Amino acid sequence: MADKKSIDPKQLATLISLLDGYAALSVSDPSRIRKIAKSYSEDDPEIKAVWREISRDVDDISGLPSSSEEIMKQSRRLGILRPVMMFLPLIVLTIYYVLLGTRVLSHLGEVGAYAFLVIFVGAYLFSFYVYFSLNKKLSRNVNAYYDRHMGEIARQRRHIKLVNQRLIDRLAMIIRSEDRDPDKYKFSLFHDDYANINVVSEDKNSIYTVTVKGKSIRKEQQ
Secondary structure, three states: OHHHHOOOHHHHHHHHHHHHHHHOOOOOOHHHHHHHHHHOOOOOHHHHHHHHHHHHHHHHHHHHHHHOHHHHHHHHHHHHHHHHHHHHHHHHHHHHHHHHHOOOHHHHHHHHHHHHHHHHHHHHHHHHHHHHHHHHHHHHHHHHHHHHHHHHHHHHHHHHHHHHHHHHHHHHHHHHHOOOOHHHHOEEEOOOOOOOEEEEEEOOOOOEEEEEOOOOOOOOOO
16 A cells, blocks of 8 residues: 555654663654654554554653752753853854954954963863763753663553553564665664564664564565
């Protein structure tokens, strides 16, 4: 049927990886999952049904850190700093050229003008360091919070993993029915105990590169 041909195996594999990350508490932006899942709303009723079934679980897991006042405080600080980081270079250059055009810097001489610019660049680099440090600290605290409170979302994690198996089976069916080579659609998982997958490799962080089980196509060059 035409609707089956419209399914992009790469996108579906990405969705599977993201959902498995939630089951493993390696949480990414939930909007990415929603975007991919909703793109299938008309193309594949089965995938639409799966997303409807587990969307609440994704929300519960992604929203867990919001119950921590400390994490929310750190998140607000980053929310303020993020737009500053985006526009600070433009602001610095604008101020520099305005001062240059109004001849304010001319009174400082060439060395003074360069020193003025170096101060602004230094301020930007310092702001970037602060942002990077706060972001890293926030990620550490979020991970620690998940570790302490994982029991509160154990049911959601199990449910996502269970339903994710259906998406893996769906991906395998698409690849087999369209006679595609599964090796062209490798994706990453935190768990290797799903059915219908072949583990290709494992990295030092115990993240598995896998393919779904299917017919490996080896077409010889004519």
